[in-house]
Amino acid sequence: MSTPPLPDAAAPPLVLDEQALDKLRQLDPSGRTGVLQRVLQTYEGSLARLMAQFAQARSQGDRLALRHVAHTLFSSSASIGALAFAQGCKAVEQHVRDGDPGDIEPKLDLMAQESQRVLVAVRAMLGKPSQPA
Numbered sequence: 001m002s003t004p005p006l007p008d009a010a011a012p013p014l015v016l017d018e019q020a021l022d023k024l025r026q027l028d029p030s031g032r033t034g035v036l037q038r039v040l041q042t043y044e045g046s047l048a049r050l051m052a053q054f055a056q057a058r059s060q061g062d063r064l065a066l067r068h069v070a071h072t073l074f075s076s077s078a079s080i081g082a083l084a085f086a087q088g089c090k091a092v093e094q095h096v097r098d099g100d101p102g103d104i105e106p107k108l109d110l111m112a113q114e115s116q117r118v119l120v121a122v123r124a125m126l127g128k129p130s131q132p133a
Contacts, residue, residue, distance in 0.1 A: 015121040020081030037126065043080050044122050047073070051115050058108055066104075067096035070111065077118065085114040 021036070028035035050069050057065030070092040078086040088111040095104050123129065 014084065015082065015117050016125070017081030017083050020079065020083070024080070039080065040122050040126055043076055044119070044126065046076060047115060047119055047122070051112070054112070054115075063096045063104075066108070067093050070096070073115075080122070082114075082118040082121075085111070085118045088114050 024036045024039055025031075050073055053065065054069045056062075057069060070089040074086050074089040074093060077083075077089060088107065092104065092107050092111055094100075095102070095107055
């Protein structure tokens with residue numbers, strides 16, 4: 001079982017960094033064990049679960065829960081090459097950690113929007129339809 005290439009039309013190059021994906025591919029050069037697919041499947045499930053927690057925390061104004069979700073998604077997103085999303089997560093986490101009194105809503109909006117772009121890209125790589133989360 002070989003690793004499918006990143007579809008050009010389904011996932012713009014800025015959504016998932018090819019170098020990060022190549023690092024994952026190097027863990028399984030032959031593609032026999034399906035490391036990349038398993039990592040992406042795990043990430044897809046985590047993203048869906050954590051973004052549901054994000055939506056709930058956001059609606060309740062629970063900044064600590066928002067910080068937890070952002071922190072959790074930061075490193076896993078960076079590891080699969082979702083660098084813009086990872087940076088958005090980091091910005092939300094930092095905003096809450098610093099007790100920044102400024103408006104966090106634009107950062108939350110960006111995080112939510114970018115999560116959808118990442119989900120579409122991950123699903124495209126997994127050969128799944130990109131239905132909304």
